[in-house]
Amino acid sequence: MNESDATTFSHVPVLLNEAMDELNLHPGKVWVDATAGFGGHLQEMIKRLSGDGKFIGIDRDKQTLSMLRNKLADKAHLFHANYTEIEDVLREAGEQQVTGGILADLGVSSRQLDDAERGFSFLRDGPLDMRMDQSQNLTAEAIVNNYSEKELAEIIFMYGEERHSRRIAKRIIERRPFKNTLALADLVRGCVRPSKYDDSHPATRTFQALRIAVNDELGSLKSFLQQGIQLLAPGARFVVITFHSLEDRIVKQIFKEAALNCICPPRQPICTCTKRSQLLVITRKPIVADKKEVLANPRARSAKLRAGEKLA
Ligand SMILES: C[S@@+](CC[C@H](N)C(=O)[O-])C[C@H]1O[C@@H](n2cnc3c(N)ncnc32)[C@H](O)[C@@H]1O
Incomplete structure (x- = not known):
């Protein structure tokens, strides 16, 4: 597949509406899609906010990123990097904190899977x-x-x-x-x-x-989650979509550690139980795709979405 195929190739974004809801989109903030891929989620964020905000996309796959540049270069700041380098990426984009949210839709894209090479x-x-x-x-x-x-x-x-x-x-x-x-x-x-x-x-x-x-997917994921939580501004969201139990276990565990001692009910906007918690876990149970989405996109079958909100 060559770069011009970017516009014709389709990667159906998984749990799209659920991810947008959990990101709690607001205009004028900094948003990071740490696994931008074909830009399905990133494009939707930009669309729903009518471009009002700063949008940063990261992907470690150079081919994918150059295709994404053809599509979104005028709307987002795009970086070829591992998401473990999120702090450097932010600095290069002129930001110190993520004021809106970070999204990570893990694993490989359909395009990477389908390309035999x-x-x-x-x-x-x-x-x-x-x-x-x-x-x-x-x-x-x-x-x-x-x-x-x-x-x-x-x-x-x-x-x-x-x-x-x-x-x-x-x-x-x-x-x-x-x-x-x-x-x-x-x-x-x-x-x-x-x-x-x-x-x-x-x-x-x-x-x-x-x-x-x-x-080194699991090592990278741990490091990225820990850094990402530190880089979020109070009120900003972390939304992660995983595709197998090893990834999901890591997300669950690191969110849990960051929410240490927090016993607030899910979706309560302010943590009232302790000053030590960094994150309010919004999804006590992961969000999964409904039957309709699984039928339309079998990749969604194993997807699990977890979300947290940075506390003050
Ligand atoms: C499931 S796809 C994302 C699809 C995207 N959400 C969309 O809607 O088009 C995952 C992407 O994450 C990228 N990726 C995986 N691990 C990464 C890492 N450690 N750092 C940066 N990108 C990574 C892959 O190259 C792939 O393009």
Whole structure:
């Protein structure tokens, strides 16, 4: 896909209305979309506020960002960066605090998944790459072909929650080197017993694990959430959409730690119970997509949205 396809390619933004509601949009504030992608959420924020505010978009994927520039360069400040660099990005944009809110819609976009050359898909043959930021050195191929059996089993178990991790790691070692996605997906299929409770592709969990390891997704997420909470001005919102339990657990835990001792009921605008809390957790239970959205966009099936508000 080339850059001119940006306008024709569609990535359907997940939980769009719910994210806008939880951001509590107000004119004249600073808003950050930390995973701007194809700009679905960012564009909606700008539209709902009629452009009244400062809009900052971040994405670590250079190709995605240059497509986004074609679409939104005149309306938003766009940065090719990891969201762990949010403080530097803000400074470069001339801001010290986020007065409106931060949105993060985690994971990979449909475009990244569908582009075989990026190596994220177990359904399309491509190089074992999986880098979101193509300027980094570590690829899935390097992990699969160089890591020890123990390291591979740990990655597949921890980041993929795959019961058959040891068997998969053993077979990888026996059969490597691997260069392409489909060869690896076939090997995994041979190691995983089909389950009547799980209709996902047998390679789903192994590919998820490798992607998380290549991009250090969980480490980056922790650091970003902690920094993001510090950078919010009082009253500003943090809205995060996750797609698997490992991410959701981290968001839940870090929000909970920041809300330390806060026992205010959800949606109460001011924390009255303690001065130590930094965040009021607005969503005690995550918001999920309704049946209609899941039918229209199967990606929404596993989405969970959590939101918090910075306290004074
Ligand atoms: C699910 S997509 C976002 C889609 C976007 N909300 C939209 O509506 O078009 C996730 C995006 O986050 C980016 N991303 C993932 N991890 C990132 C990180 N650590 N820093 C910055 N961007 C990241 C990916 O490159 C991808 O483009």
